[in-house]
Amino acid sequence: AQSVSQHNHHVILSEAASLELGCNYSYGGTVNLFWYVQYPGQHLQLLLKYFSGDPLVKGIKGFEAEFIKSKFSFNLRKPSVQWSDTAEYFCAVHGTGTASKLTFGTGTRLQVTL
């Protein structure tokens, strides 16, 4: 069965600090990887995704993530966070076979202070 681990449950950063949120997955085959963001009171929105090709993927709002197959990791990064990045961030995975469901991590709550 596939699973996703997000080790940082709550992260507090000052504006302009760099961000890295960890995500590790467990799956016995080829995977597609996603980061979703949920701003306060809003729905889940796609930040970025990895299907194949360049393991460093760039998403919206200056976010990027690197797929490291040997480490089963897909960490999210941003060089300089803004107050508006305060949100909950979810890593998710699904296999490339017939199983189309997304498996989510527990989420990381990011709080950016001024």
Place this chain on the structure above:
Amino acid sequence: EPEVTQTPSHQVTQMGQEVILRCVPISNHLYFYWYRQILGQKVEFLVSFYNNEISEKSEIFDDQFSVERPDGSNFTLKIRSTKLEDSAMYFCAGARGNPQETQYFGPGTRLLVL
């Protein structure tokens, strides 16, 4: 930009009552999903739906749950006899093409069972 919509945004019901949660997916989407998130827990897959039938369902999706797309636009989740533990945020999602494409989420329905 088209969005997935869900109604109602909030619903309060008594234990044992039936509830129907509604979703209007993006018009060119073909794959549909329901997920739920119990407060403080991760987003969990419930069911996927394609070509007017269930593609996959989780252990959570027992006989009390059903889904249908009666008119080609609305996608509904019915809980026949609600339990306290059904209290959660329910998210609808859709994907355009094959099951591996990005899933776009609605804003969710917060269900509270008393």
